[in-house]
Amino acid sequence: MLRLPAFEYHRPRTVGEALELVDRYGDDAMYVAGGTDLVPNMKHRLFTPGHLVALKGIGELKGIEVKGDHLDIGAGETLSSVAAHPEVRKRFSSLADAAGHVAGPQLRNAGTIGGNVCLDTRCTYYNQTEFWRKALGYCLKKDGTVCHVTKVGKKCVAAHSADTPPALITLDGEVEVRGPGGVRTVSVSDFFVPDGIWNARREPGEIVTRIRVPLPEDGEGDEGELRTGYAKLRQRDSIDFPLLTVAVAGWIAPDGRVRKLRGVVTALGSRPRELTGWDEIAEGELLGDEVVEALAQRAHKQCRPLDNIIVDPDWRRAMVPVYVRRALEPLREAESGAGQAAA
Ligand SMILES: Cc1cc2nc3c(=O)[nH]c(=O)nc-3n(C[C@H](O)[C@H](O)[C@H](O)COP(=O)(O)OP(=O)(O)OC[C@H]3O[C@@H](n4cnc5c(N)ncnc54)[C@H](O)[C@@H]3O)c2cc1C
Ligand code: SF4
Numbered sequence: 588m589l590r591l592p593a594f595e596y597h598r599p600r601t602v603g604e605a606l607e608l609v610d611r612y613g614d615d616a617m618y619v620a621g622g623t624d625l626v627p628n629m630k631h632r633l634f635t636p637g638h639l640v641a642l643k644g645i646g647e648l649k650g651i652e653v654k655g656d657h658l659d660i661g662a663g664e665t666l667s668s669v670a671a672h673p674e675v676r677k678r679f680s681s682l683a684d685a686a687g688h689v690a691g692p693q694l695r696n697a698g699t700i701g702g703n704v705c706l707d708t709r710c711t712y713y714n715q716t717e718f719w720r721k722a723l724g725y726c727l728k729k730d731g732t733v734c735h736v737t738k739v740g741k742k743c744v745a746a747h748s749a750d751t752p753p754a755l756i757t758l759d760g761e762v763e764v765r766g767p768g769g770v771r772t773v774s775v776s777d778f779f780v781p782d783g784i785w786n787a788r789r790e791p792g793e794i795v796t797r798i799r800v801p802l803p804e805d806g807e808g809d810e811g812e813l814r815t816g817y818a819k820l821r822q823r824d825s826i827d828f829p830l831l832t833v834a835v836a837g838w839i840a841p842d843g844r845v846r847k848l849r850g851v852v853t854a855l856g857s858r859p860r861e862l863t864g865w866d867e868i869a870e871g872e873l874l875g876d877e878v879v880e881a882l883a884q885r886a887h888k889q890c891r892p893l894d895n896i897i898v899d900p901d902w903r904r905a906m907v908p909v910y911v912r913r914a915l916e917p918l919r920e921a922e923s924g925a926g927q928a929a930a
Contacts, residue, residue, distance in 0.1 A: 662701025
C-alpha cells in the first residue's frame with residue numbers, strides 16, 4: 588500500500604488567508620482543492636509538502652453564473668457541477684462534455700475545474716512510485732538529469748493531460764489569478780507554456796480564482812451561431828486520462844456556412860495546441876464531408892505525439908483525424924446546434 592507522507596492540513600476561509608499561509612510556509616506549502624491529482628502524486632513522492640493549504644472551504648471560489656457579457660465559474664466548483672450546470676450545458680456544451688468526461692464520477696465529484704486547469708503534466712516515466720523511478724534512474728522533471736523520452740534533450744516534454752483547457756481555449760476563456768502581487772487575468776490560451784516541468788504562467792503561490800468565458804452573440808449576430816464539439820480518446824471509457832482530446836468551436840452563419848472555426852488538441856505535448864490553417868479551409872464553406880476531411884488531414888499533419896504517455900504514439904497520431912471528425916460532428920447538426928460528441 589502506498590502511504591502519504593506526513594503533512595499539516597490548513598483550512599483557510601478566504602483567498603487572503605490561503606495566500607498568507609503559502610507565503611508563511613514558502614516552498615514547503617502547496618494548495619489542494621479536490622486532491623484527486625495531488626494526493627496520488629504525494630503517494631508517489633512526486634511532491635512532499637509539509638503543509639497543505641485547502642481551497643475547499645473558500646466561498647469566494649464557488650459559484651457559476653452569467654455576469655454581464657460572460658459566464659463566470661468559480662475555480663472551486665467541482666467538475667460534476669460544471670458538467671451539469673444548465674448555463675454551461677446550454678451555452679458551451681464542449682466545456683460541459685469535457686468536464687463530464689474527466690476521470691470517473693467519484694473523482695468528478697471531488698475534483699475541481701481550478702485543479703483541472705492547474706493539473707500537473709503526466710509522463711510514463713514520472714507518474715510512478717518512488718521505487719520504480721529510482722530503479723530506472725530519476726528524470727529531469729523530478730530529481731534527475733536526463734529525459735527518458737527524448738534521451739538527449741534537456742527539456743521535459745511530459746503531456747498536458749487536462750480535459751477542460753482545450754474547450755476553454757476554443758471559447759476564448761480567461762483565468763483570474765490572485766497572488767501576493769494582486770489580481771491578474773490571463774487568457775487560457777496564454778496560460779500554458781511548452782515546459783513539462785511547470786507548464787503554466789502561474790507562480791506556485793498564486794491561486795486560480797475564477798474562470799470566465801465570454802458569451803456568444805445571438806445566432807443572427809455578425810459572428811453567427813456558436814456550435815461546439817469535444818471528443819476524447821482514452822483506454823477505458825469510464826475513468827482514464829486522455830490519450831488525445833480535441834475541442835472545436837465554430838461560428839456558423841444562418842445559411843450553415845462557417846464564419847470562424849477553432850480547434851485545439853491536447854495530451855500530445857506539454858501544452859494544449861491550437862490547430863492552424865482551419866479558417867483558410869472552412870471560412871465561407873458548408874461543413875460538408877470534403878471540408879471536414881481537409882480539416883482532419885490538416886490536423887493530422889500538425890500533430891506528432893511523443894512517446895511520453897502510455898500507448899503507441901503512431902497509433903495516437905492515426906487517431907487525430909478520427910477524433911477531429913467526431914468533434915466536428917455537432918457543428919454539422921444544423922437544426923439542433925451544439926450536441927454531444929465525447930467518445
Ligand atoms: C484515476 C484518475 C483519472 C483521471 N482522469 C482524468 C482525466 O481523464 N482528465 C483530466 O483532466 N484529469 C483527470 N484526472 C486528474 C484529476 O482528477 C482532475 O484533473 C481534477 O480536475 C483535478 O482537480 P483537483 O481539484 O482534484 O486538483 P488537486 O489534485 O487538488 O490539485 C491539482 C494541482 O493543482 C493545484 N491547484 C488546485 N486548485 C488550484 C487553484 N484554484 N489555484 C492554484 N492551484 C490549484 C494543486 O496545488 C495541485 O498542484 C484523473 C485522476 C485520477 C486519479
Ligand atoms: S518527459 Fe522526460 S523529463 Fe519529462 S517527465 Fe517524462 S521522462 Fe521525465
